[in-house]
Amino acid sequence: MDVKFSFDDKFFAITYGHGCQIWRTPSAIREFSPLTLVKTIVGHYDDVNCLGWSRDSQSVIIGSRDLTARVFYRAVHNNTALSILAGHRDEIIGVYFGKGDDEIYTVALDGGIFTWKFERTAVAMESSSDEDNELSDDESTSSDNEFISSTYSHRNNRTVQSSSLLQRHGGKWSLAERQLLRDHHGEISCTSFNSDSSILVLGFSDGVFGLYEMPGCVNIHRISVGNNALSAVTLNPTGEWLAVGSSILGQLLIWEWKSESYILKQQGHLYGLNVLDFSSEGQFVVTGGEDGKVKLWNTLSGFCIITFKDHLAPVTGVKFIGQGQGRAVITSSLDGTVRAYDLLRYKNFRTLTAPNSVQFTALAADHMGEVVCAGSMDPFSIFVWSLQTGKLLEVLAGHEGPISCLEFHTPTSMLASGSWDGTLKLWNVFGNQCVETFEHGCDVLSVAFRADGKEVACTTTSGNINIWDVENGEQLATIEGRRDLFGGRTNTDRISNENALKTKFFTSIAYSSDGSCILAGGKSKYVCIYSVSTAVLVKKFQLSHNRLVYQFSYQILVKTFSV
C-alpha cells in the first residue's frame, strides 16, 4: 500500500490491489463531493507495492510484486504503460524519479537498486549524442535477457499538450546502472527518497538503516537502532532529519544524520498496557505493560519521560505515592517483586519480595507510601510491607482464590481485596483482621473506594457493578452493565450474538473524585460512565474505530482450500 501527493499538490495517487488510482486533491474551500477520480491504472499482474511521482507531476511510476515497475502518464486517457521496467529478481518496494525526471531508481526487496535513464529515440531527437545510445545498447545486451524495456507510442495524441510529454513519447527508459547491496543485513523493509538532495534511505529488517547518495548508490551513513525490523523511514524535505519507525517495538526515532544525534526518541509498550495510575496533581501518568516495562508519561505533551525496565515479567500494578520531592512509583509484577522508584534520581530504591516465590497480581498502597500491599496468585495471600524499612509486616490469609484486585483507603486504613473465589473482603491492615466479607456468586475482578471511604464498588464476571456500604455491610445498588458493553464481534467468534453477550463484563472500575460517577471498562470497545445514585448509564465512549482489515489475495486463498 502506498499513497503519495504529486509535487504540485494538485493530485494524489493511491494503490489498491493490482492497480492504482489518481484523484484530484480537494481544495480548502468546502464543496459538494470534493474528491474526483482522474484516472485508474491497471496492468500489473500482482499487488502494487509502491508508487512515485515525477517532479513535473505528469507521470507516475508504479512498482509491484510481479517484479516490474511501470511508468504511466497522468494526462493520457488510455491505460497503457509507457515503459515496463523489468529486471529485478524480487518484488519492488520503492520507485522514485530522480531530480531532473530523467532518471528512475527502483529498489527491490533483495537489495537490488537499479538506475534507469531516459533516452530519446532518433526520431524525436534533434541534437542528442549518439554515443549515449550506443553505450546503453551495449549495456542492455550485456545485462542478460531479464532486462526488457519496451516502449509504446501513443497514436492518438488528442490529449497531449505538454512538450515534456511529447518528448517522452519519443524515447524509452533503459537500464543504466545495477547495484546489489551485498553487505547489507537482512532484507530491505522500507525505503524513502529525497529528490532535492538525491538521498535514498533504506531500512533493513534487522534494525539497520542506511543513507545512499544517488546515482551511484554511495553509502554515506549507516547505523543500527535495534534488532527489530524497521517499518517506515522518511527524510524531511531539507534532508537533515531522518524519522525511523518500528511497528514491532512501537518506536519512533528522529535522527539528525549529519551531527549523529537523536532529536526525538519515543517508544511505547511492546504488547500493550496492563495498568495505569495518575500522579496526585494529574500531570503525569505511570503505566505498566506486558513487556515488564514501567513508563512515566506527561499528560499534556504525551511524551514518555522515563522508562524503568527492571521487571522480568508483566507488570500487574502501578501506584504513585508521596507528594512534591518525595514522590515515588511502586510497581508489582508477576516476577515476584514489588519495586519502588523515586522520581528525583529515577532509581529503584527498594525491592520487596515475599518469603517464597509468588506471582503478584494486584497492588495497593497508601498515599504516603507507608504500607504497601500486594496480592498473590498462589498462595492466595496478601502481603503487607513497610516501605520505610522494607520489612514484611503481615501476611493476610483468608481468600480461597487468587487475588484479582486490591484497593487501599488511606484515611480509614481500610484495605479492600477482591478474589476469584467470589468474595470482596475488607481488612484492617494494622490489626491483621478481616472486617467484612461480601459474597458474590462469581469472580470479583476490580474494586474501587469512594473518596470518603463509605462506599466500595466492585465488578464481577456476571457483568454487574455492585456497590456496598462499608459501615453497615449492605448492598446499596447493582448496575447491570452487560447491555452497555454489548457490541463488537471478533472474526473468529464461534458463538451467537446472544451468547456473546454473556461473556461481557467489566475488568476495571474507578470512582470520580466527587463520588457521583463510576467509570468502568472491560473486554469491549466501550467504556461507560454511570451515575451512582440513579444507577443509570450517563455516557459511553467508543475506544477505537480501527478495523485494520487486511486485504487478501483471492487466488492464494483458493490455493489454500484446494490443498
Place this chain on the structure above:
Amino acid sequence: MEGILDKLRSDRLVDGISLDNIPSDNDIQINNGKNHKLPGNASSRLENGDRNIRPSVMCLALQFSPTGHEFAVATTQGLQIFCLDDELLFIPVDLAVEVTPQTIELEISRRNFTKALLMSTQLGDKETLRSSIEAIKLENIELVVSSIGDVKVIKILLQFIAEELVSLYYFN
C-alpha cells in the same frame, strides 16, 4: 483489530470457519515471516513460544485524574486520555487567515459587533471573546442576538456566558 464491528463478516466465513484463522500470504508478509512472541517475553530466556493473531480492542485499566477533568484508559492501542475541557482543544475548521485579534479589534472600532463576535468565537480565545461581548452597546444587544443564526456559535456563547456568570464578575 478484532471486536470493532457489531456483526460478523459473513463474506469471510467459509463452512463456518473464518478465513482470518487461516494464515494468508499477506499476514506472513506483514510480520516478515515471523510470528509475534508471547507477551511478557521481553527477554527470550523465559519462554520461546509465538503466536499469530490479531489484537482485539479492550480496556485494560482506567483511572480518573485527581483534577477531575480527565480520565485515562489503557487500551490495546495505547493510553487514551479523555478530557472534559473544550477550550484545550482548538479546532480550526472554519478558521480563515484574516481572523486575528487585530482585525477583531478593528471590527469593534468600526461598530461591526456581530462580525467581531463571530470572528472571536472562531478564534476560541477567551479574552478576545470577552472583549467583543463587552463592546456591544446595550441598545444593540437585540440586533446582534437576532443576527446570530448558527447553532454552533450559540452553543459556544452559552457555554462561555455560563462560565463567566459563575465567576460573578458583573454582580460584584
